[in-house]
Amino acid sequence: MAEKVADNSKNTETSAALKTEAAKRADNRTQRPESPVFRKFIGEDWGERPAGPTRAAVADYLPARHLKLGRLFPGEYLVFPAGELKVRSNDTDYRFRAHCAFAHLSGLGGEREPGAVLVLRPLSEPGAEVSEAEPTHQAVLYFHPRTSRSSEEFYADSRYGEFWVGARMSSAEMSVLTGLRVKNIDSLYEDLCAGEDGAGRGIRIIREADPQVTERISEIRSKNGLCGDPARDYALAEAASELRLKKDEFEISELRKAIDATGGGFTEILRSLPRAVGHWRGERVVEGAFGAKAREEGNGLGYETIAACGNHANTLHWIGNNGPVTPGDLMLVDAGIEMDSLYTADITRTFPVSGKFSPAQREVYEAVLEAADYAFETASRPGVRFRDVHAAAMEVITKYLEKWGMLPCSAAESLLPENQQHRRWMPHGTSHHLGMDVHDCAQARSEMYRDALLEPGMVFTIEPGLYFRADDLKVPPRLRGIGVRIEDDILVTENGAQRLSENIPRTADAVENWISQTLLH
Structure with missing residues (x-):
């Protein structure tokens, strides 16, 4: 036994030594100034800070969101972490993007x-019991406010120091911006565990947003004898997701901006075509043209751009974008610009690289367009469920597949749940909700999403496609290698439905004219 104790002691010492050495190596590139003279010098003679922020437009919409969600969980703490920076490699991080x-x-x-x-x-x-309009919760934002310019954090902290990351807000400024009560992140766990009547109350958290915060909340619940059943947290995630199913006026306005910016991004793609055709990785020229517009007009991309030329269009998530752009082929681009508010568009257009559709390309394109139009007509009718939009598109798709002799049965038989042969050429769904996530509200229950009636304020995509792979022997030879998808963003209104992306050309003739006019200017 004595030998084992000695061995454990040695292992502990070795582990500590290795950690110390690792810490030293982590500082290899830092060379941080640490002299008292420097610390005093850097804290002196700074001018006044510029004026702080004004109240954000979205702040007026937050109380209603809090009220709707809070009424589902009276008497409980509801915890929503933003998340932490995600490591790309070693000590470099991706740009931060908060949990929705x-x-x-x-x-x-x-x-x-x-x-x-x-x-x-x-x-x-x-x-x-509380009245319909009576608030059930108060929103408190916990964050790390800036420190003074005489502090070590200012120049030495690469995560929060303003010398590294730029201007940061004080607690007062953050409160002005958001309209929320703001506290230092250091007081979060004390408030939840013992302070502000936290002891003994239930706590729910969005578990996947920040594992470290989730772990601390689990400890608090265990220490205070509170229920830690993950199902309670999943219920909060469902509710937060379902809260976004119907957009308010601010959200719809931001989505319109994102869609307009995305339309401009597609025009930049068309302008890039001459250079793309001459480049061995022309798809990346296309991707880059759109990406530049996304950074100019918004926060960036809402998701990885799909820039797929020719047979690559038949790979649904073609994001490598490492192929050529070849005259005579179709170019399928699925892309969206995310605004600073984090609302994103999701648009797909398919266009002929040479500027004109071939007869076979136009035939497939017109079939997909008809499917999209019929799905939109269906969405405009009263009493329609979300799943009915997909069913409408499939009616048209199967009609054309039967016409081309590709089905082993009739279109009606293929549509039966026990058959579905037509899905070989369109395996994805026709629609998904859209908002802060490109596939928004993903944690909503089926009865609130797929099986729900369409209601005013819902925003979703309609994106049928046909994908005829070059090696698919069930496809007529003249159609092989053609992939087409047409995707638009739809708003349900009191009077039906509105195509928010209607200003982005979508008919075959309009697309050809769009290319011609863009390349002329």
């Missing part, structure tokens, strides 16, 4: 705010 539940309830967009946590603090007892 946090962004939606805090109103913070862009690259705000790594490490922050929004808490809906209960104002009533569990199970208490």
